[in-house]
Amino acid sequence: MHDFELVKPASVAEAVAALGAEGAQALSGGQTLLPSMKQRLAAPERLVSLGDIAEMKGVCLGDRGLAVGGATPHAVVAREAKAHYPALAWLAGEIGDPSVRARGTIGGSLANNDPAACYPAAALGSGATIVTDRREIAADAFFQGLFTTALEEGEIITSVHFPIPEKAAYMKFAQPASRFALVGVFVAKFADGVRVAITGAGEDGVFRWTEAEAALGADFRPEAVEGLALSAGGMLGDMHGAPAYRANLVKVLTRRAVAAA
Amino acid sequence: MKVTMTVNGKAMSAETEGRTLLSSFLREGLGLTGTHVGCDTTQCGACTVHVDGQPVKSCTVLAQDVAGRSVTTIEGMANKDGSLSVIQQAFQDHHGLQCGFCTPGMVMISAALLSEKPNPTEEEVRHYLKGNICRCTGYHNIVKAVMAASGADSQKLAAE
Known part of the structure; x- marks a missing residue:
């Protein structure tokens, strides 16, 4: 990889200032960014490490649900969210492997918005709010296509607020080599409706399956999605799974998630 | 720097x-x-x-x-006197390595698992070792070694 300067700010304000420089990029856990830099898919001149910013770490229960600091590693969410939001904790504990979970962070995952990443499904499926150094963004407005989000240049995710549903579950059909989701389905039942978010399948990244949300809102049982058919149009296709295969997996995993919730 | x-x-x-x-x-x-x-x-x-x-x-x-x-x-990882630690000794006893290239990583991930969870099940061992690859395909003996290091009766594990 090309050389760069590493800066290690101790606060969000310092990090934002350091990111103002030309060619600067934020580094969170680095579990995607560093491999991308080795392949020379990215070559920032300055990396601003978010790992030493204490105010961006931790999981805590508040009146807006569960707040997770942007620089909180997956392993910490898997452990500390368990008592409050088990479906979210389970999802975090199935990302990658233990070493990746010790470094990779929720903010890094959401900002990267990989179309097969798990966290975007949790954020969209929970109707989470993404809090940055300058504003709050609803999950519905945050994800804008493959590796594309509402974040501006140099904007940092400082925390993510998850409303806690009555029932929820995440089902992941893992691609065994990458351990990313070939398809992942997050189902959450709230007092005012059901949300179903799909990762790994959509050509534009994570999306809500609104037909399933309506059906499950009326009848929260696996059988409720039986009559629905998700079109293969707009589904990702690759050597691991054709669009029709992924469309079918979405339905299968939605049923399983509802049964497990 | x-x-x-x-x-x-x-x-x-x-x-x-x-x-x-x-x-x-x-x-x-x-x-x-x-x-x-x-x-x-x-x-x-x-x-x-x-x-x-x-x-x-x-x-x-x-x-x-x-x-x-x-x-x-x-x-x-070795004991202070230079002898093998419990995990390292278990890898030797249970033939948990063939070429040995992956072994440093296997020992380190196993130590992390056992400090987090001193008595894991076989399934938990396999889940935790998911990100460590052995191309000699020696997983059964590796899992056996980790179970033995945890104090479990590794003889009861399926010898596939």
Whole structure:
């Protein structure tokens, strides 16, 4: 990889200032960014490490649900969210492997918005709010296509607020080599409706399956999605799974998630 | 830039660039070549070390990013008198290695598991070792070694 300067700010304000420089990029856990830099898919001149910013770490229960600091590693969410939001904790504990979970962070995952990443499904499926150094963004407005989000240049995710549903579950059909989701389905039942978010399948990244949300809102049982058919149009296709295969997996995993919730 | 960190209990320093990986810092900077670099793409786990007790893939961590932290490598795993630790001895006893290339990473990830969960089930061992690849396909004996190191009766494991 090309050389760069590493800066290690101790606060969000310092990090934002350091990111103002030309060619600067934020580094969170680095579990995607560093491999991308080795392949020379990215070559920032300055990396601003978010790992030493204490105010961006931790999981805590508040009146807006569960707040997770942007620089909180997956392993910490898997452990500390368990008592409050088990479906979210389970999802975090199935990302990658233990070493990746010790470094990779929720903010890094959401900002990267990989179309097969798990966290975007949790954020969209929970109707989470993404809090940055300058504003709050609803999950519905945050994800804008493959590796594309509402974040501006140099904007940092400082925390993510998850409303806690009555029932929820995440089902992941893992691609065994990458351990990313070939398809992942997050189902959450709230007092005012059901949300179903799909990762790994959509050509534009994570999306809500609104037909399933309506059906499950009326009848929260696996059988409720039986009559629905998700079109293969707009589904990702690759050597691991054709669009029709992924469309079918979405339905299968939605049923399983509802049964497990 | 000179980086100092505590490696296997001792303060150690070496010159680095921004891009110097923890694996390069350990191997080339400090001469600790027990940490192996297999894939260099965060997949195989041969380079696993502990940073403040947490397992990490040292090929995917920047040395400067963990300056001042406490790192444990395979060189720090033996007992003080030089004899093999319980986990290392179990790998030997149960033939948990063939070529041995992945073994430093396997020992480090197993140590992380047993400090987090001293009595894991076979399923938990397999789940935790998911990010460590052995191309001699010696997983059954590796799992057996980890179970034995935890004090479980490894004879009861299926000998597939």
